[in-house]
Amino acid sequence: xxxxxxxxxxxxxxxxxxxxxxxxxxxxxxxxxxxxxxxxxxxxxxxxxxxxxxxxxxxxxxxxxxxxxxxxxxxxxxxxxxxxxxxxxxxxxxxxxxxxxxxxxxxxxxxxxxxxxxxxxxxxxxxxxxxxxxxxxxxxxxxxxxxxxxxxxxxxxxxxxxxxxxxxxxxxxxxxxxxxxxxxxxxxxxxxxxxxxxxxxxxxxxxxxxxxxxxxxxxxxxxxxxxxxxxxxxxxxxxxxxxxxxxxxxxxxxxxxxxxxxxxxxxxxxxxxxxxxxxxxxxxxxxxxxxxxxxxxxxxxxxxxxxxxxxxxxxxxxxxxxxxxxxxxxxxxxxxxxxxxxxxxxxxxxxxxxxxxxxxxxxxxxxxxxxxxxxxxxxxxxxxxxxxxxxxxxxxxxxxxxxxxxxxxxxxxxxxxxxxxxxxxxxxxxxxxxxxxxxxxxxxxxxxxxxxxxxxxxxxxxxxxxxxxxxxxxxxxxxxxxxxxxxxxxxxxxxxxxxxxxxxxxxxxxxxxxxxxxxxxxxxxxxxxxxxxxxxxxxxxxxxxxxxxxxxxxxxxxxxxxxxxxxxxxxxxxxxxxxxxxxxxxxxxxxxxxxxxxxxxxxxxxxxxxxxxxxxx
Amino acid sequence: xxxxxxxxxxxxxxxxxxxxxxxxxxxxxxxxxxxxxxxxxxxxxxxxxxxxxxxxxxxxxxxxxxxxxxxxxxxxxxxxxxxxxxxxxxxxxxxxxxxxxxxxxxxxxxxxxxxxxxxxxxxxxxxxxxxxxxxxxxxxxxxxxxxxxxxxxxxxxxxxxxxxxxxxxxxxxxxxxxxxxxxxxxxxxxxxxxxxxxxxxxxxxxxxxxxxxxxxxxxxxxxxxxxxxxxxxxxxxxxxxxxxxxxxxxxxxxxxxxxxxxxxxxxxxxxxxxxxxxxxxxxxxxxxxxxxxxxxxxxx
Numbered sequence: 001x002x003x004x005x006x007x008x009x010x011x012x013x014x015x016x017x018x019x020x021x022x023x024x025x026x027x028x029x030x031x032x033x034x035x036x037x038x039x040x041x042x043x044x045x046x047x048x049x050x051x052x053x054x055x056x057x058x059x060x061x062x063x064x065x066x067x068x069x070x071x072x073x074x075x076x077x078x079x080x081x082x083x084x085x086x087x088x089x090x091x092x093x094x095x096x097x098x099x100x101x102x103x104x105x106x107x108x109x110x111x112x113x114x115x116x117x118x119x120x121x122x123x124x125x126x127x128x129x130x131x132x133x134x135x136x137x138x139x140x141x142x143x144x145x146x147x148x149x150x151x152x153x154x155x156x157x158x159x160x161x162x163x164x165x166x167x168x169x170x171x172x173x174x175x176x177x178x179x180x181x182x183x184x185x186x187x188x189x190x191x192x193x194x195x196x197x198x199x200x201x202x203x204x205x206x207x208x209x210x211x212x213x214x215x216x217x218x219x220x221x222x223x224x225x226x227x228x229x230x231x232x233x234x235x236x237x238x239x240x241x242x243x244x245x246x247x248x249x250x251x252x253x254x255x256x257x258x259x260x261x262x263x264x265x266x267x268x269x270x271x272x273x274x275x276x277x278x279x280x281x282x283x284x285x286x287x288x289x290x291x292x293x294x295x296x297x298x299x300x301x302x303x304x305x306x307x308x309x310x311x312x313x314x315x316x317x318x319x320x321x322x323x324x325x326x327x328x329x330x331x332x333x334x335x336x337x338x339x340x341x342x343x344x345x346x347x348x349x350x351x352x353x354x355x356x357x358x359x360x361x362x363x364x365x366x367x368x369x370x371x372x373x374x375x376x377x378x379x380x381x382x383x384x385x386x387x388x389x390x391x392x393x394x395x396x397x398x399x400x401x402x403x404x405x406x407x408x409x410x411x412x413x414x415x416x417x418x419x420x421x422x423x424x425x426x427x428x429x430x431x432x433x434x435x436x437x438x439x440x441x442x443x444x445x446x447x448x449x450x451x452x453x454x455x456x457x458x459x460x461x462x463x464x465x466x467x468x469x470x471x472x473x474x475x476x477x478x479x480x481x482x483x484x485x486x487x488x489x490x491x492x493x494x495x496x497x498x499x500x501x502x503x504x505x506x507x508x509x510x511x512x513x514x515x516x517x518x519x520x521x522x523x524x525x526x527x528x529x530x531x532x533x534x535x536x537x538x539x540x541x542x543x544x545x546x547x548x549x550x551x552x553x554x555x556x557x558x559x560x561x562x563x564x565x566x567x568x569x570x571x572x573x574x575x576x577x578x579x580x581x582x583x584x585x586x587x588x589x590x591x592x593x594x595x596x597x598x599x600x601x602x603x604x605x606x607x608x609x610x611x612x613x614x615x616x617x
Numbered sequence: 618x619x620x621x622x623x624x625x626x627x628x629x630x631x632x633x634x635x636x637x638x639x640x641x642x643x644x645x646x647x648x649x650x651x652x653x654x655x656x657x658x659x660x661x662x663x664x665x666x667x668x669x670x671x672x673x674x675x676x677x678x679x680x681x682x683x684x685x686x687x688x689x690x691x692x693x694x695x696x697x698x699x700x701x702x703x704x705x706x707x708x709x710x711x712x713x714x715x716x717x718x719x720x721x722x723x724x725x726x727x728x729x730x731x732x733x734x735x736x737x738x739x740x741x742x743x744x745x746x747x748x749x750x751x752x753x754x755x756x757x758x759x760x761x762x763x764x765x766x767x768x769x770x771x772x773x774x775x776x777x778x779x780x781x782x783x784x785x786x787x788x789x790x791x792x793x794x795x796x797x798x799x800x801x802x803x804x805x806x807x808x809x810x811x812x813x814x815x816x817x818x819x820x821x822x823x824x825x826x827x828x829x830x831x832x833x834x835x836x837x838x839x840x841x842x843x844x845x846x847x848x849x850x851x852x853x854x855x856x857x858x859x860x861x862x863x864x865x866x867x868x869x870x871x872x873x874x875x876x877x878x879x880x881x882x883x884x885x886x887x888x889x890x891x892x893x894x895x896x897x898x899x900x901x902x903x904x905x906x907x908x909x910x911x912x913x914x915x916x917x
Contacts, residue, residue, distance in 0.1 A: 010716065096667050098686040098718065
């Protein structure tokens with residue numbers, strides 16, 4: 001008779017809680033210091049209810065710090081509660097107990113989770129108690145903190161448990177955990193660097209616009225999701241936390257499935273699950289091959305190695321990595337009789353490199369036809385002359401302009417020019433050097449992404465059709481595209497808009513200064529004048545070569561600021577917003593030009609140019 | 618009680634158990650002997666449900682052990698180097714096992730304190746000597762009142778007095794509760810006094826599995842002397858395993874029934890004839906002589 005499955009055993013759970021109290025005790029202590037004790041300290045120091053209120057309402061702003069705590073303590077909890085898997089004696093004793101694997105897993109897993117969630121609940125209760133005593137209770141912020149921190153802990157702890165199921169070595173777990181947290185990012189960095197040596201147009205995000213890297217590098221993605229958004233909130237993408245929490249739940253189930261199949265004799269092994277051993281072996285080999293070669297070139301100061309030396313370097317390092325991984329797996333240095341695996345790996349790398357060298361898949365030559373293109377999101381040309389508003393030209397879909405077939409013709413013409421750029425011209429220094437991102441969404445539902453870095457452009461090519469310079473100039477002449485790039489297509493709220501000039505010279509002191517906020521009438525007149533000048537093509541010109549920019553531009557920049565009236569600020573931020581005109585304000589800025597007659601006239605008439613002088617660039 | 622059938626286990630290409638079969642009756646004390654690497658510990662870890670078999674079955678009371686808590690509740694395992702939580706005392710471990718083994722007896726725990734007077738129950742086990750750690754393990758195991766007690770090199774580190782004490786306690790449980798004991802050891806002399814059944818392992822297989830009585834009844838050691846120096850021609854039909862001579866005294870190791878052998882040899886009119894007891898060690902040497910070099914190595 002088989003037993004029914006019991007999923008929880010209090011004795012195991014309780015033993016974990018009792019044994020590892022220093023871990024959850026330390027975690028609790030840190031949060032008590034950060035939240036309730038800190039609130040008490042503020043109270044004692046400032047005796048201001050307003051300060052207390054603000055502190056209580058911004059409790060959730062500790063989440064970015066909590067992210068790193070979740071990363072560290074999640075690992076710590078997993079190492080503790082599943083530590084019995086990494087010691088042969090402990091593994092034998094535990095698995096001789098009258099418990100099923102499911103019971104052991106869930107009892108240990110929940111104990112580890114309680115190490116993290118328990119302190120959260122306790123901290124939240126104590127914090128709420130202190131806030132209530134002072135009459136500044138802010139349960140909303142505390143609730144956001146509690147949910148956010150618990151979600152992050154759930155993910156990182158579950159991820160560590162998942163990693164832990166694949167190893168039988170306590171030292172290997174933090175290494176696996178650390179590596180797997182950044183593995184996709186690392187592979188992207190190294191593989192793209194390698195492939196880009198062979199394929200013109202290959203670059204970061206060429207495969208997936210970087211989405212895979214973003215989501216598979218949780219600490220970076222979560223860090224982005226919790227970032228300060230112009231001073232108001234630390235959680236600008238709460239759905240990211242929810243998704244990771246759900247991923248944590250999925251990882252937990254997967255960890256259980258691995259645990260059920262795990263053999264106890266693997267305690268002490270670097271890789272405890274047999275089917276993963278080749279993945280580890282060849283994964284370490286290839287990672288070592290790429291990293292070793294890159295580091296060696298950095299060490300030798302070689303910035304542009306030949307393809308042959310690169311392939312040889314990767315093969316040698318990969319073979320070394322293969323034998324190192326085999327030594328770890330077999331726990332012996334006598335692994336050289338397994339040379340066939342290393343030789344096979346070397347052949348695969350060689351064939352792969354040859355396929356790249358001869359562009360077997362036609363990656364470099366592929367340029368979509370206009371009728372194939374849906375849009376060109378995230379496409380841009382950068383490295384242009386900086387003019388206050390930026391140094392790039394976005395061709396992106398937010399403008400809604402880049403579905404126009406005439407504009408798409410110009411973009412594909414640029415792509416053809418880049419693809420046909422002779423190899424001997426790719427790494428030369430031109431009169432300027434630009435980078436081009438081409439990101440096509442195709443009507444077929446697919447995408448085609450190319451990245452061209454350090455592309456030389458020449459003044460002499462300006463009127464030579466088919467050259468990169470010519471094609472870029474064609475796009476720079478597109479006033480509608482430029483209007484969006486400068487943000488001049490926007491309709492600022494007249495009630496809140498104000499203008500200012502920066503980098504002007506004070507006529508009295510002769511030093512560089514700012515005009516500060518100009519009056520609303522002058523600001524509105526300036527806005528209209530700038531629009532008029534832009535229409536006439538005398539302001540808002542993005543130059544490809546710096547000499548032309550210098551010949552036409554002043555150093556002074558004109559700024560327009562305004563607030564979005566529909567945007568509702570949190571109550572505790574309204575006072576700050578009222579006191580600071582720059583607070584959460586939208587802005588546009590662009591360099592003044594000598595030809596911007598309407599704008600200069602308004603400045604003259606309003607007396608600005610009496611008090612300030614414009615310096616030539 | 619224990620029935621292992623065609624059990625195979627491979628570690629990284631090394632066959633630790635090779636279609637091993639064995640059988641231990643309820644209430645018996647079964648000794649498992651073999652050289653290092655023979656597969657004793659691996660077999661015990663299968664019997665206690667720690668390892669999952671590659672193939673074959675391990676049954677206790679007719680039920681599979683692996684992932685079967687009702688069966689595992691009846692089994693307690695003392696490995697050669699018992700594990701305890703790093704800072705745990707015997708009392709802490711008692712509470713732990715109390716929560717996991719329903720038949721755990723607190724009264725027995727209190728009663729057995731007198732049997733292990735040197736073990737300070739509140740002292741962390743890691744601070745006890747190796748022998749006292751073993752005592753602590755036996756103390757806890759007996760309180761769990763298992764139907765099957767599995768012991769791997771059980772009395773290593775125990776002094777002779779404590780060995781006797783421990784064996785006495787185990788025998789008491791076997792007699793009173795019908796507990797079955799499976800003991801692994803590579804020391805035959807240690808097992809001779811306590812086991813009623815013995816199995817010998819080599820290269821992952823059980824080479825021989827018998828009760829001690831069967832073994833002792835089936836091999837006879839006889840010393841006899843004749844007027845002449847040389848051994849006269851022996852009667853036909855005797856299965857002589859070994860002969861040796863010291864002066865006029867001849868020693869014969871013969872397979873078969875003692876009375877029949879003595880009857881046949883008496884036809885030679887020896888000056889004297891005497892049957893001597895055979896040690897377990899000798900039985901294995903003569904039974905398995907030439908069978909497997911590793912077996913001989915561990916016995917000699």
